[in-house]
Amino acid sequence: MMPPDPTTPGGALLVLAILLPCAGIILSFVLGGRNAERVALGLTPFGFALACAIAFHVASAGKPIVYALGGLAPPLGIALRADGVSAVMLVAAAVILTAAGFYARAKFATPEGGPESRSALTFWIMLQAIWAALTIIFVGGDLFNLYVALELLTFAAVPLVCIDGRPETLAAALRYLLFALFGSISYLLGVALFYGAYGTLDIPLLAQRVQSTPIVWLAAALMTGGLLAKTALFPLHLWLPPAHANAPAAASAVLSGLVVKGSFFLTLRLWFYVLPALSAAGAANILGALALAAIITGSVLALRQARLKLLIAYSTVAQIGYLFLVFPLATGAHVWSGIGWSAGVMQILAHAFAKAAMFLSAGLLAEALGHDQIARFAGAARALPMTFLTLGLGGLSLMGLPPSGGFSAKWLMLQASVASGQWVWTLPVLAGGLLAAGYVYRILTPALSEGDIMLKAPPKRSREAIALGLALIALALGFAPQGFFDLLEIGRPLAAGTLQ
Amino acid sequence: MSPWVLAGLVGAALVGLGLYGLILHPHPLRKLLAFNLIGSGVFLVFGIVARRGAAAGFSFDPIPQAMVITGIVVAFAASALAVALILRLHAESGRVTLDPEAWTKPDDGAAKS
Amino acid sequence: MSVLPFLDVALALLVVGLAVWTIAARDLFASVVGYVAYGLLLALVWVRLYAPDVALTEAAVGSGVTGVLLITAGKRLGAARAGEAGPSPGLALKLFAGALALLVAGALVAIILILPDPAPSLAPQAAAAADGPGAGLGNPITAVLISYRSFDTMLEKVVLILAVLGVWSVGADKAWGAAPAPLGRRNPYGATVFLAQMLAPVGAVIGVHIFWVGADAPGGAFQGGALLAAMWMIAMMARITEPPRVDARWLRLALVAGPAVFLIAGLAGPLMAGSFFAFPHAFAKPIILFIEAFMLLSIAVALPALVAGPPNGRSE
C-alpha cells in the first residue's frame, strides 16, 4: 500500500530550482571558456525568479509546498519541501550569489576569443554548484539526500578557497576539506542510525516516529557534531579564518555569507523539524554555551587582526555563534520560542547580506590599495568613500545598531532571552555587540583620519554599487514587516499557535 | 552471534580506529586513510541495517545498500580531491603540514590579483 | 554448526588487523599498501552481509581505484621525512584522543546491539513498487538507484563532475588545457604491459557485461563503470594510452553524459509519466538501461580522470 502522492501545487518549482543550476554546471563544463561565465550569469535571473516564485507560492498558500520526486511518496521516494524559512533562504541565496557573480566578472572574465582559464572555469562552475547545493539543502526533505547536497556544497567550496593557487591557500583548502570530511562522515553515521531505528529518512515521517531513545540521541549527536564542524562553530573553527580570508573576495562573500549557513540550516532542520518532540534543553544549552564562547572569542580575535580580511573572517566566527543562540532561545513550544525563531532566521539573513557586502568591499579595497593592512588605511575613506560607506553600513548591522537586520535579530534575541528567563544569553548578545563596535571602529577610524593615499586603481563604480546594495539590504531587513515574520512561521513544527 | 553483530563490532572498531588516526596523524595522507577507514565503518553500519531489514523475500533492505554505493563513490571523489590538494601543496612548497601557524607569513597580506 | 562462523570471525579479525596496520604503520607507504589490502578483504565482508552489489563496488572503487590513487600519491610524495607534516602528538594527547575514540566506538557498539527488533525495512515497499516505477528490474538495488532514489544518484554524478573539476583546478595556470602527468613510469615493466594487453580487453568486456546484467542481477552502471575505469587505468599505467587533455571536448562530453541524460530524462518525466524523475511503466526498463549506459560512460571516464590528477604542462 503506497501512501498517496503528497505533491502540492507549485511543487514542480522546487525541482526546477534545483535542476536549473545543475544544468548550468553541465553546460558550463561542456561549453567551457567564456561560455561558462555566460551560462552562469545568464541563468541568474531565472534562478532568482524561481526563488521568488517559490516564496510567493509558500506565502500565498500559507503552508509548505511539497514535491514527491518520481511520483513516489516517502519513505521509498524522496520528497522536496519548501516552508517559509526555505523560501526566504532561497531568495537570499539567489540575491547574494547573483551579486557575487556580477561582482566577480572583473576578476574572472574570459576575454572574447581568449583561451579558457583554470580559475575562471572553476569559479563559474563552482558558483553554480553552490547555488544547486544550497537550493537542495533549503528544500530537501530526506536526510541522505541532504548528505549528498552537503558534499556537493563542500566540493564546490573547497576549490574556491585555493583558486589562486598560493601554497597557504592550498593548505587552507586542504584543512577545510579534511575537516569537512570529518564532519560529513559523522553526519552520515547519524543518518545510518536513524534509518536503522525507524526505516525512513524523510523528515516529517521521522518527526512522527522519533522517541527519546539512546539510538536517536547518538544519531542526533553525531549529525550535530558533523554539522558543527562544517559550520565552524567555535571551537571547530580551525579551518575558517585562513580559508575565508585567503579566497578571492567574491568567493569569500559566498563562503562566509552563505556556505556556512548551509550546514547551519541543516542543524536547524535536525533539531526543530526532526526532533521537535524531544525535550532537548540539555543539548540546546550546550549549543548555547558554545555560541557564547564563539561570540566572545571570535570578536576578541577579530579586534586583534592586522588584516581586514582576517578581521572579517574572525567576525564570521563570532556571528556564527549568534546563529546558535537560536537553540536555547527557540527550543520547545512557548510563546517566546517563536520570537527566538524569528531572531535566529533574521540573524542568518542579516549576517549573510552584511558579511557578503563587507567581503566584497574588502576585496575592492585590497585591489585599490594593494594591501589590506588596517594600520595603513589612513586617508582611504576619502579616496574610496563608497567602499567605506559599505563597510560602515555592514558594520552597523554586525554591531546591531538600528535600523538593520542585525539590530532586529539582537532585539528579538534579547526579548526571547528575557521572556524565557534565560538572562545568561543576553550577555553574549550585548558583549558581542560591544566588541563588534570595537572592531568596526578599528576599521573606520584609521580610514577616516587624514592621510595621503595612492590608489593603484580606483574601483569600478558598478562593483562598489553591488557591495553597497547588499549592505543596504542588510539595513532594509531592519524594516521587515510583520508579514515577513509570519512567513517564517509557515511550516515550523510546534509553532506556538498550533499548540494552543 | 549472528553475522551482523560481528559486522557491527568490526564497523565500530573501524570507526574508533579511524577517529584515532584522523585526529592524531599529522600527515594529511594518513588522515585521508583514516577518514576512509571511518567511512567503511559507517558503510558497514548501513550494511547491518540493510541485512537486518531482510523482508518480503529480499535478503536485505535495498535502500541502505544503494546508499552505500552512492556513499562509496562520493568518498572516492573526496579522496581524489584531497590527494590532488596534498600533491599540489607538496609540489609547491615541499611541505604538507596542516599546522595553521606554519602558514602565517609575515607578508603584508597583499592580495594577489 | 558450520565452519562459516569461524571463517567470519577470522575475516573480521583480519580486516580489523589490517585497519590497525593502516593506522599504526610507521611508514606512509606501508600504511597505504595495508589500506589497499584491507579494502579487498572488506569486499568479502560485504559478500557475507548479502550485499553483492556493494561488494563489487567496494572491490572496484573502494579498493581498486582508490588503491591506485593512494599508491600513486604515496609514491609521488616519496618517503615522508619524519616530522615533515608536523610534530607527532604527545602521549597524553594520544591517550586522551584514544579514550574518546574508544568511547564513541563503544557507544556505537552499544547502539548497534539495541537496534530495534524487528528491524524497520523498506524492502516490502520496494517489492511492491517493483511492479510500478521500477518495472521490470530484477535487481532491487538498481531500481533504488535509478528509480526510487534517482535524485540521489543524479546528484552524485554532479558531485563527480565537481570533483573532477576540483582536481583539475589545483593545477598550474599555465598548464591549463594540457593533459595530466602520465600514470606509469617512462619505461613500464614488461609484465605491466603484458597484463594490460591481456587483461584490459577482457576486463572491459566483463565491465560491460556487469552493467548489462545489472538490471536483474548484482551489478550495474557503477560496478561496470568502475571496472572499465580500472582497465583504462591499467592501460595508462602500461603507457599503452595516455591521460587525455583536460580541454578535450570528447572527454568533457563523456564526463557529463550520464548526469545530462539523467537530467533530461528526469525533466521529461512530467511528459512521460506525470512527474519529474518518473518513468512510464511500459518503457521503464529500456529507459533505465539507456540512462545507465551513459552513466557507465561517465563513471568509466570520471574515475581515471580523478586518479590522473590535474593537468601538467610538462611532457614527463
Place this chain on the structure above:
Amino acid sequence: MSHLSSTLLVASLAAPLALLAACFVKNWRPRALALQWLAPAPGLAAGLLGLTAAPASFDLPGLGFTLRLDPPGALLLAAASLLWIVVTAAVWRERAPDERFGLSWLLTMAGSLGVFIAGDLVSFYLVYALVSIPAYGLFAFSDDAEKKRAGAIYMAFAILGEALLLLAFAALAAGEPHGSSRIADMMAALPASPWRDAILALIVAGFGMKMGLIPFNGWMPLNYAAAPIPAAAVLSGAGVKAGVIGLIRFLPLGVPLQGWGEALAALGFLTAIYGVLLGLTQQNPKTILAYSSISQMGVIAAALGMALGAGDISASGDVAFYAANHLLVKAALFLTIGALAMRGAPLGGWTLALAATLALSLAGLPFTGGALAKLASKAQFVSGWAASLATLSSIGTALLMTHFVARLDAPPPDAARECPSALVRFWPAVALGAILLPWLFFPAFGYVSKALEIAKIWEGLWPVLLGVGLALGLRRLGWTAPRVPAGDSIVLFEGAFTRLLALGPGFETLDARLRQWPAAGVSLLLIVLALLAAGVLG
C-alpha cells in the same frame, strides 16, 4: 491629533531624513548640506503647536512607527529646533564645512529632534542611536591625540549606553502583555513587570551615561573640550537632552517607587555637587561648562528621582522646562566663549554684564529664564533635605559660573577660529534670547507672575549672591583649587580598559591552541559525547 500637527510631526523627522537621502546623490550633496539649517523648521512649528495641545500620538502606517507629542516633548523639541536652526545657519553661512562633518551634523540633528517625538521603543532606540553615534564625526576626526582619545572614550560610552538600553528595552517589550511597542503602554506595564528592578537599573545607567551622571561623567569634559564650539553648543545644548527625555519617558512617574526615587535623587544631588567641585578645578572654559552640565544634569536627575518616589506624573513638564532652559543657556554660553575670544578685547562693561547674567541664569538669577527653571524644579524639592540640597547646588552653580566668567579671559587657542563670525556679531542677541526666551515658553507650564513675587525673587537671589560672593572672596584670598585632569575618573576607566586589553593575547593563545588539528578533533568528539550524554541522561 489635528491634521496640521500630525503633518508637522512627520515633517520634523522627514525633513532631515529627506536631506540625508539627497546626500546620496553626489551633485545634490553640497546643496542639501547647506540647506540643512531649514530642516528643523517643521520641528519648531510642531513643538510650538504642541506646547499647549493635549498629548497625541500618530502612527506611521506601514512602518510600525509611532510619533507622539506631549508638552514636555514639544517644549524640548521647539527649543532644540531653534538652537539647531541658529547654529546651523551660522556655521554654513560662514563657509561649508567638509562633507564628513556636514553629514555627521545632519545625522545628529535628525536624532536630536527625533528623540523628543519618538513614541515607540524601536524608533526611540533608532533616533537615540542617531543622536549619540554620528556625533563622533563632529569632533573626533583629527590627528590630534587628545581629540582621538576624546572620540574613543565618547564612542565607548555611547555604545555601552546603547547596549544597556537595548537590554532594558528588550525586557520592556518582553514584559508588555499585548504586544504593543508604544512607550506609553510599556510604562503602564512596567511597575508590574517581574524584571522591574533590572529594567530600572538599566534605564538609569543607560540614560545616565548620556547625561554624565557619576560615575559615567568622565567623557563629557573631554568631549566638549575637543569639539569645535558650534558642535559643543549643539551637543551640550540639544544632544544631552536625549538622556533627559529618555528618563522622562522611561521612568514610570505615575506610580510611587520609594526606594528607586530616593536612590536616583541621591545620585542626582551627588552628581550636582560633584560637578561643581570638579568644575572649580578646571581652567579651560569649555571644560568648566562641561562640568556645569554634569552638575545641572544631576539636578534634573534629582528632580526626577523625587518625582519617581512621590509618584508625581506632572513632574515631566517641570523637568522638561528646566532642561529646555539649560538647553538654551548652555549652548549660548559655549558660543560666548567663541564670541568673546574673537573680540579679543579684555572683558568689561556691558559685555561682562551680559555674559555674567547669562552664566548666572543657570544658577537661577531672578528675571532670567533660570529663575523660572528654578521655580519649575521647586515643585519637586519640597521636602527639607531636598530643598536644602537644591539650594546648595544653586550656590555651587553661581560659584562655578563666576569661575567660568573669570576664565573667559583665557579661551582655548582655537576658540576664535571655531566660532562662525555671524554668531560673534549676533552674540548679544543670542545671549539675550537664551535669557529671555524661557519667559515665552513658561506660561504653558506655570504662572509667570509667581516668579515676580518678592519672596521668590529673594529666594532666587540670595544663593546667587552667596555663590558669587564666595567666588570673589576666594579669588581675593588668592585661593586656587587643586588641578584635576579633565575627565577626572575617566583615567580609572581607561586603566581598567587597558587591563582588559591585556587579556587579548590570552585569547590569541587560546585560539591558536584550539586551531591545532588534534585539539579540534578532540573537541568534535567531546561535543558529540556531551550531546549524547545530555540527551540520554537529561
